[in-house]
Amino acid sequence: MVKNIFLAFSLTLPLIGCVTTTSPVATTKSYIVDGKTYQATGKSERIKTIVLHYTVSDNERSINTLTTGKVSAHYLVLDNDDDKIYNLVPENERAWHAGDGGFAGRTILNDTSIGIEIVNVGIAPEYKDALKDGTLAYHPYDHYVAFDQLQIKKVAELVQDITARYDISPKNIIGHSDMAPSRKIDPGAKFPWEQLYKQYAIGAWYDGADKFAFMDIEAFAAATIPEIKQQFRDYGYQINSSDEWDKASRDVIYAFQLHFRPRNPTGEIDLETYAILKALNKKYADSDNFY
């Protein structure tokens, strides 16, 4: 009994010590947040961009890479024949999918974008080394592997949903290659941007009549390299200001062609590419809301 009392006393002693020597770490706030009385009108969504990718891998490896390492995406679309899309990172957190680059005046796109990874190997295995001997500068359309139509349907509906919730501008639904042209070629020439635009009203696409009107050989011949580069910049691409089509600049042309003229991506500026670029800038001028 005596022992028990002693034990009880020794256990309570430190607690008493705590109470009596309390240092003043405040547990009550001296303010309340009033979010009702005043409201600002100058505001917009933090999410501005959707970046689409392919994983260059199969389902199993894609899941492993995107859930265990230092790369991730908000959503993963496998090539299974089911109705699932996996949400790997909550939309209010940053996924690590974009890396260096930029688009439409924004850099560090992980801060302001939703990333969607689609399982697709990208370049077909037999063409993986096609650029190695230097005779080809860029992969042509045929080197890319087509997407499963069910994947495209799921991606399209997901993008529709995200676009509506964050009011994302059509131009800001882009491929990884659009924001990082010298590092990335995904989602590649077989990602059906035109189909997404026409069938699901997703993303940007030019009007055929505008393109036709800009197919003007003389105007194209008269356009200087800095002028054409400015057109790319106006649309949103990051491009250097050198007055030649150096490798980095050709990478931008290639990225643009992957998106808007996917059947013939060459990395070379030509009349049709120029006309499409002009048509896009006409249609989407002033559509950015940088604030």
Ligand SMILES: [Zn+2]
């Ligand atoms: Zn990517």
